[in-house]
Amino acid sequence: MRLKKIFGKKKFLSEARSILLIFLALAVIMISSAVIELRQSKKELLQLMTTQSHSLLESLLISSQNILRNNQFLKESYRQRMLNNANLVKILYEYGQAQPQILRTLAKENNIQSIQIVKASGQTVVDVTSGGQKFLSNQSLKQLFAPIFTGETDTLVLGLRTNNPQSPYLYVVALSGKNHSAIVLTVDGREILASNARTGFGPLLRAVAQKNPFIVYAALQDTNTLLAASGNVRELEALTDSPFLRHAFDDSLYLTRVTTFDSLSVFEAVHPFAFNGHKMGLFRLGLSMKPVDDINARIYRRLVFITILLIILGGFMLTYLFTKQRFYSLKQDYAVVETYSTNIIHNVSDAIIVCDKNKGIRIFNHAAEKLFGKKEEDVKNRTLDEILGNEQCAQLLGESFTLRQIECQLRDQVKILLVSRTDFAVNDESQNTIFVIRDLTDQKAMEEQLNRKERLTAMGELAAGVAHEIRNPLNAIATVVQQLDKDFEPPEHSEEYHSLARLVYDEVKRINRTIQDFLHFSRPEPLRPDHFEIKTLIDKILMQYQSEARRKKIELKANLNWQGTVFADQDKLSQVLGNLVRNAIEAITDQGEIEITVDMQPNDWLQISVSDTGPGIPPEMQAKIFNLYFTTKAQGTGIGLSIVQRIVDQHNGLIRVQSEPGKGTKFIIRIPRQCC
Numbered sequence: 187m188r189l190k191k192i193f194g195k196k197k198f199l200s201e202a203r204s205i206l207l208i209f210l211a212l213a214v215i216m217i218s219s220a221v222i223e224l225r226q227s228k229k230e231l232l233q234l235m236t237t238q239s240h241s242l243l244e245s246l247l248i249s250s251q252n253i254l255r256n257n258q259f260l261k262e263s264y265r266q267r268m269l270n271n272a273n274l275v276k277i278l279y280e281y282g283q284a285q286p287q288i289l290r291t292l293a294k295e296n297n298i299q300s301i302q303i304v305k306a307s308g309q310t311v312v313d314v315t316s317g318g319q320k321f322l323s324n325q326s327l328k329q330l331f332a333p334i335f336t337g338e339t340d341t342l343v344l345g346l347r348t349n350n351p352q353s354p355y356l357y358v359v360a361l362s363g364k365n366h367s368a369i370v371l372t373v374d375g376r377e378i379l380a381s382n383a384r385t386g387f388g389p390l391l392r393a394v395a396q397k398n399p400f401i402v403y404a405a406l407q408d409t410n411t412l413l414a415a416s417g418n419v420r421e422l423e424a425l426t427d428s429p430f431l432r433h434a435f436d437d438s439l440y441l442t443r444v445t446t447f448d449s450l451s452v453f454e455a456v457h458p459f460a461f462n463g464h465k466m467g468l469f470r471l472g473l474s475m476k477p478v479d480d481i482n483a484r485i486y487r488r489l490v491f492i493t494i495l496l497i498i499l500g501g502f503m504l505t506y507l508f509t510k511q512r513f514y515s516l517k518q519d520y521a522v523v524e525t526y527s528t529n530i531i532h533n534v535s536d537a538i539i540v541c542d543k544n545k546g547i548r549i550f551n552h553a554a555e556k557l558f559g560k561k562e563e564d565v566k567n568r569t570l571d572e573i574l575g576n577e578q579c580a581q582l583l584g585e586s587f588t589l590r591q592i593e594c595q596l597r598d599q600v601k602i603l604l605v606s607r608t609d610f611a612v613n614d615e616s617q618n619t620i621f622v623i624r625d626l627t628d629q630k631a632m633e634e635q636l637n638r639k640e641r642l643t644a645m646g647e648l649a650a651g652v653a654h655e656i657r658n659p660l661n662a663i664a665t666v667v668q669q670l671d672k673d674f675e676p677p678e679h680s681e682e683y684h685s686l687a688r689l690v691y692d693e694v695k696r697i698n699r700t701i702q703d704f705l706h707f708s709r710p711e712p713l714r715p716d717h718f719e720i721k722t723l724i725d726k727i728l729m730q731y732q733s734e735a736r737r738k739k740i741e742l743k744a745n746l747n748w749q750g751t752v753f754a755d756q757d758k759l760s761q762v763l764g765n766l767v768r769n770a771i772e773a774i775t776d777q778g779e780i781e782i783t784v785d786m787q788p789n790d791w792l793q794i795s796v797s798d799t800g801p802g803i804p805p806e807m808q809a810k811i812f813n814l815y816f817t818t819k820a821q822g823t824g825i826g827l828s829i830v831q832r833i834v835d836q837h838n839g840l841i842r843v844q845s846e847p848g849k850g851t852k853f854i855i856r857i858p859r860q861c862c
Contacts, residue, residue: 209503213496220492224485231478232453236442239455239471243440246394246404246469247459254461260378265343268359271296272371276361279303279312279369289314299356302370303363304328306335311367331360331368342368346375355379391416400474402452406459408467409435425468431456435468444475451475537623545569548618556788557625558596591626600844602626628856632840657701664694713755713836715861720784720792721749723756727763727782731771739777742767748786754861758833765826766796766853773800773851792859797852803845811843837861 274292278284289301293314303312308328333339340362346355355375363369391404391414405415409425425431434441434456442455452472459466531538537554541547546569550562558565565572587607594601606622671687724744735742763782770780778799785793803811812831834841839857 205503205507209496209500216492216496217489220485220489224482227481227485228478231481235453235473235477236455239442239453239473240440240457242394243455243457243469243471246391246471247457250406250459250469251461261345264357264373264378265359267296268357268371268373269341269343269361271298272359272361272369275301275303275371276363276369279367280364284312286312286314297373299372299374300370302368304331304368304370306366306368331370334360334362334368335366337362337366346378400476402447402450402472402474403470404472405470406467407470413467422470431468431470434458435465438465445472447472451479535624537621537625539570539621539623541570541619541621543617545571545619554623557601557623600627602630628840657698660694660698660701664691664698667691667694713758713861715753715755717751717753718756719749719751720794721746723759723763724782724784726760727767730764731767735771735780738771738774740771740774741779743779743781745781745783748784748792750786750859752792752859752861754837754857755833758836762830762833762855763794763796765830769826770796770798770800770851774798775801786859787856790859791856793854793856795852795854797850799850802847802849803843803851804847808843808845812841 271292275284275289278288284303289312292298293301299315301312301314302310304310328335330344331342334342342360344358344360347358348355355378356372357375357378358370358372360368360370391406394401394404394416396416401416403416403419403422405419405422406413407422407425412419412422415422423431425435430441430443433439435458438458438460440455440457442453445452445454447454453475455471455473457469459469531549532551534551535553537557538549538551539547539554540549546567547565548567550560550565555561586609587605589604589606591602591604594603602625604624604626608620608622609617610620611617667687667690671684671691674683676683724746728742728744732742767780767782774780780796780798783793783795783797785795787793812827831841834855834857837857838861839855841853841855843851843853845851
């Protein structure tokens with residue numbers, strides 16, 4: 187006993203050291219993971235900021251290029267519209283139709299401020315205004331449009347012009363008229379100026395900065411000045427003062443860095459901006475580093491939390507170790523007893539159920555779970571009759587016996603069970619009952635199938651002998667009858683004679699086919715096994731009999747709970763399932779349902795069942811349906827189910843039937859997945 191205590195103490199100390207080492211390793215892992223996560227998160231966030239800033243800068247570049255293109259398009263639209271109107275005035279003038287009233291109407295309809303036609307001498311021929319101001323005096327016109335007066339050019343676009351700083355801007359164009367006169371048109375230029383103000387770089391950058399709270403600044407900068415910026419930026423580091431900015435601008439690169447702006451740490455991304463091959467400046471985008479700082483703060487808090495948690499966990503662990511030392515010996519003894527008893531009960535092949543005096547279930551081993559299809563935790567403390575629910579099974583509780591064979595309906599299957607019952611008392615007080623149950627269903631089915639096989643073999647051999655004896659006379663009779671029908675013609679009733687001769691010939695052929703079936707049955711062809719998917723076989727059966735089933739309003743379906751590969755004779759299994767499905771279709775008189783179900787059973791056994799909602803088979807016939815020549819059909823031969831059983835036997839399998847009159851029939855086939 188002393189040695190045992192010493193050994194137990196050493197074992198406890200060894201276990202305590204292991205637990206402490208695990209605790210220390212866990213602490214190192216948790217702290218290390220937090221530090222690694224801090225670095226990785228910062229790295230990933232910076233990478234994300236790099237990607238996002240690059241995308242945003244690309245968007246700014248595209249938007250800025252679109253702004254410039256839009257401004258060019260607007261100016262070109264104004265220019266073309268003004269030139270078109272000037273050409274119209276020119277045509278009117280050249281044809282002598284440039285009357286003030288006509289020109290005034292033209293000016294009003296096209297929002298033209300003024301139309302002037304000036305000779306080369308500076309004399310104004312036509313001067314029409316539409317509620318606006320004139321462009322210039324005659325002397326100014328003479329100087330400004332000298333290229334037209336001298337014939338140097340026939341078109342002159344001055345663009346936005348004003349007489350003085352207090353006057354509004356006008357958009358001015360001029361065309362050469364007859365005798366080198368100048369046709370001058372003006373429109374209000376405020377719309378162009380307003381459009382530039384709305385769509386310029388400044389509004390774009392301010393809008394981008396306002397919509398994203400993490401953007402500290404956005405700016406467009408050339409080598410000397412700040413061209414445009416978001417509202418909170420008045421001054422930025424010059425390109426000439428920064429090697430980083432100069433490198434990005436000169437080499438047209440996208441670059442990022444972490445810098446400061448108004449004492450704030452910012453992530454800055456830069457990219458040059460070019461339009462029509464001309465480098466206009468450098469876009470600079472400053473992003474707040476607050477998300478990175480927030481992650482750092484969050485992980486620091488996590489480190490503090492982990493440290494406190496490890497201290498608390500260490501305290502609980504020490505308490506646990508000291509507490510465990512007190513109960514160690516008792517637990518060891520209890521574990522040994524419990525392990526032996528539990529392993530013995532749960533690993534025997536027979537089902538074991540232990541009930542207390544109130545018939546409540548106390549023990550329900552693995553074999554019982556498998557037999558009844560229920561888990562131990564689901565039935566524990568429930569009464570036995572709740573999980574049986576069958577009159578035959580109720581005999582387990584209602585009668586006193588030592589050993590008995592009974593039939594029970596379990597999970598829609600009839601089971602043949604050998605039950606041993608023993609009553610015993612615990613501490614001479616509470617009465618308990620132990621049931622040891624063995625499932626004999628497959629064993630009985632195998633015995634019945636072996637008996638049927640022996641009978642079928644004997645009958646087949648007899649049928650083969652009889653068939654050999656009568657085939658030759660039958661062939662002779664068929665030949666003679668056919669020859670007589672061909673060569674002999676009676677003087678009277680010849681038609682009746684020939685009909686009878688053909689009837690005899692057909693009946694001989696029918697008998698010969700029956701004999702041929704007998705011979706095939708007595709000498710079955712050997713199996714030709716091969717690997718195939720079970721789904722392929724079932725799909726073939728469904729396709730073969732689906733149309734026939736629909737004609738009788740029968741739903742033919744499959745339930746494939748397993749779809750693996752088997753090694754068997756696919757043609758013979760197709761013959762088996764085809765025979766069973768055809769029988770089911772013939773048994774259902776009007777509407778109904780046929781279902782083929784595939785399951786994989788323990789020990790690598792394949793189970794295929796064919797169930798129908800037909801009239802069922804009476805109990806007295808269920809033992810005869812596999813017998814040779816037994817049939818209930820008017821045109822049946824009684825060989826079909828015998829051949830089915832013969833094929834199942836060849837596959838080293840079992841076949842059995844479950845049927846109840848008025849509730850349908852179910853044939854269950856079990857064969858090894860690797861049959862041979």
